[in-house]
Amino acid sequence: MADELPEIRLGNLQVRPPESRPWPLGRPGISAERRGDAREDDRPLFVAAGALQAASDWSCADTSREVGGLLLGFHGVDEGREFAELTAFLPAGAAQGGPAHVVFTHDAFAALEKARDALDPSLAVVGWHHTHPGYGVFLSDADRFLHTRFFPFPWQAALVVDPVRRELGFFREGPGGLRTTGFFILRVAGA
């Protein structure tokens, strides 16, 4: 990591400059499955199958309220091409529930930062997750406010899961505003 580059603090979560990493599609033993309008040349979002499964499991564990979590991984760059890679999911405090803006309080972010550091302090905050049990995959006005305030970079994503309808979607900031984005699911061969 080039230590002359500044670190930006968002609440209690540090966001680092892009880190030099190999392009995920070229890695040996990795297969990628395209979901939605995922473009390879447009700062793509790569999602480890295990991390997505963890987010899905956490979403389905309690469908009586909204639950949330943090998306961890890397903001990578390979020969000038940027990408986001989601490698781990961190559930937000189990005691909390209710709308996303209640789940993600200052204290919740502080707790998540601690948990991230315990897991692996080198992981970047790739985005956030919350559920909409039974009412569909979209971003409410409060969700949009929270995303813009705490996850303002174009490589950061919001994952919304409806565990009742069994639907999910990622949202990111782009030329058309904050809207749904395609992604690639990464699997290790044989896994």
Ligand SMILES: [Zn+2]
């Ligand atoms: Zn929401």
